[in-house]
Amino acid sequence: MFLTRPWTLGKIFGIPLRIDPSWLLIFLLLVYQLAFIVFPYELGVRPRRGIPFDLIALAVAASLLLFASVLAHELAHALMARTRGVSVLSITLFIFGGIAQIGDEPDSPATEFLIAIVGPLISFVIAIFAGAVWIWLQAFDALGVFYQTPLPRLALYVSVVAFYLAQTNLLLAVFNLLPGFPLDGGRVLRALVWAVLKDPKRATYWGMLSGRGLALLMAGVGVFFILRGEYDGGWALLMAWFLWRAAGDAYHGMLARELLKQVTVGELMRSPASRVSEALSLRELAEQFSSWLRAPALAVDLQGVAVGMIGIAQLEKFNRAHWETTRVRQAMLPLSPDNTVRSTAPALQALQVMTEREREALAVVQGEQALGIIGREELARYLQTKGE
Numbered sequence: 001m002f003l004t005r006p007w008t009l010g011k012i013f014g015i016p017l018r019i020d021p022s023w024l025l026i027f028l029l030l031v032y033q034l035a036f037i038v039f040p041y042e043l044g045v046r047p048r049r050g051i052p053f054d055l056i057a058l059a060v061a062a063s064l065l066l067f068a069s070v071l072a073h074e075l076a077h078a079l080m081a082r083t084r085g086v087s088v089l090s091i092t093l094f095i096f097g098g099i100a101q102i103g104d105e106p107d108s109p110a111t112e113f114l115i116a117i118v119g120p121l122i123s124f125v126i127a128i129f130a131g132a133v134w135i136w137l138q139a140f141d142a143l144g145v146f147y148q149t150p151l152p153r154l155a156l157y158v159s160v161v162a163f164y165l166a167q168t169n170l171l172l173a174v175f176n177l178l179p180g181f182p183l184d185g186g187r188v189l190r191a192l193v194w195a196v197l198k199d200p201k202r203a204t205y206w207g208m209l210s211g212r213g214l215a216l217l218m219a220g221v222g223v224f225f226i227l228r229g230e231y232d233g234g235w236a237l238l239m240a241w242f243l244w245r246a247a248g249d250a251y252h253g254m255l256a257r258e259l260l261k262q263v264t265v266g267e268l269m270r271s272p273a274s275r276v277s278e279a280l281s282l283r284e285l286a287e288q289f290s291s292w293l294r295a296p297a298l299a300v301d302l303q304g305v306a307v308g309m310i311g312i313a314q315l316e317k318f319n320r321a322h323w324e325t326t327r328v329r330q331a332m333l334p335l336s337p338d339n340t341v342r343s344t345a346p347a348l349q350a351l352q353v354m355t356e357r358e359r360e361a362l363a364v365v366q367g368e369q370a371l372g373i374i375g376r377e378e379l380a381r382y383l384q385t386k387g388e
């Protein structure tokens with residue numbers, strides 16, 4: 001399920017908002033749990049025959065509000081990043097919350113600290129607000145304000161949802177503040193180490209250790225509970241495993257991005273790149289790709305000027321029966337900012353454009369001229385030679 005691509009919901013403040021398909025399953029489980037277990041218990045209603053539509057509606061509302069809370073948390077990270085001049089690529093919401101993917105490393109400990117801390121801060125604010133609503137309603141109820149008015153049922157409903165949101169947002173804030181990288185708390189820790197040691201690389205290393213240390217601690221807690229026969233400990237083990245991997249991935253990702261900043265696209269590109277005439281038929285192109293020509297290739301016009309790029313993916317969009325009559329010019333991707341990068345740009349920028357636009361390779365340009373092609377392969381090979 002984790003392998004499926006996230007769905008793009010749209011844009012919020014200009015930032016692409018994506019949702020992992022696994023979220024839908026969690027949403028349904030959550031609605032079920034709230035409508036049939038949690039809310040009936042809190043409202044003190046006895047099991048009824050038939051479908052409890054009111055409770056289901058309440059559960060859907062509570063789940064959507066929780067979703068909005070997670071979104072607010074990630075949006076806080078994203079907007080703070082943007083305010084501090086760090087580009088934001090996307091926000092993805094998935095099974096355990098969300099990720100605001102930023103395009104670059106923060107340039108200073110202060111920036112990293114601010115980006116990390118606002119998420120949990122917003123969760124705290126929401127928890128306090130929801131908690132206040134719950135307390136007011138409880139107090140009004142105790143004072144008999146709702147007595148014999150048509151309001152009590154609605155007030156009761158609002159109060160259980162408010163209580164639920166206060167609990168979950170508090171949990172969200174506290175969990176994210178655990179000092180293990182790449183959780184928010186781990187990022188705060190990394191920023192502090194960075195400020196003290198003045199060395200972002202060593203701070204990243206210590207951050208990674210903090211993540212792994214926390215993962216081991218969680219695993220220990222999980223095993224402890226399982227040995228006592230409390231199998232909920234399995235959740236702690238699962239989380240420990242996620243955190244262990246995330247800490248390593250984040251560490252290596254950071255080192256890789258650091259390395260890709262120090263080299264230009266021009267130094268790593270494939271040059272000379274494969275070139276084909278835009279007048280070639282797709283059948284001939286397919287033959288060349290399967291014998292000697294490396295995909296993707298630059299498509300050039302009669303004057304030899306590159307006008308587009310064509311790879312296996314564009315070829316496969318056309319039915320084989322039409323390959324004879326279709327020209328490269330009809331199938332190619334015309335060169336645009338979506339599939340090009342300047343040769344003088346840092347290689348990191350190529351990686352960012354590829355990630356953002358979901359491309360495997362880009363045309364490398366200088367002024368109006370296309371010089372070559374750079375793909376994930378070139379970046380990976382370079383990182384390999386550097387031991388990353």
Ligand SMILES: [Zn+2]
Pocket residue numbers: 073074077119120176184
């Ligand atoms: Zn966060």
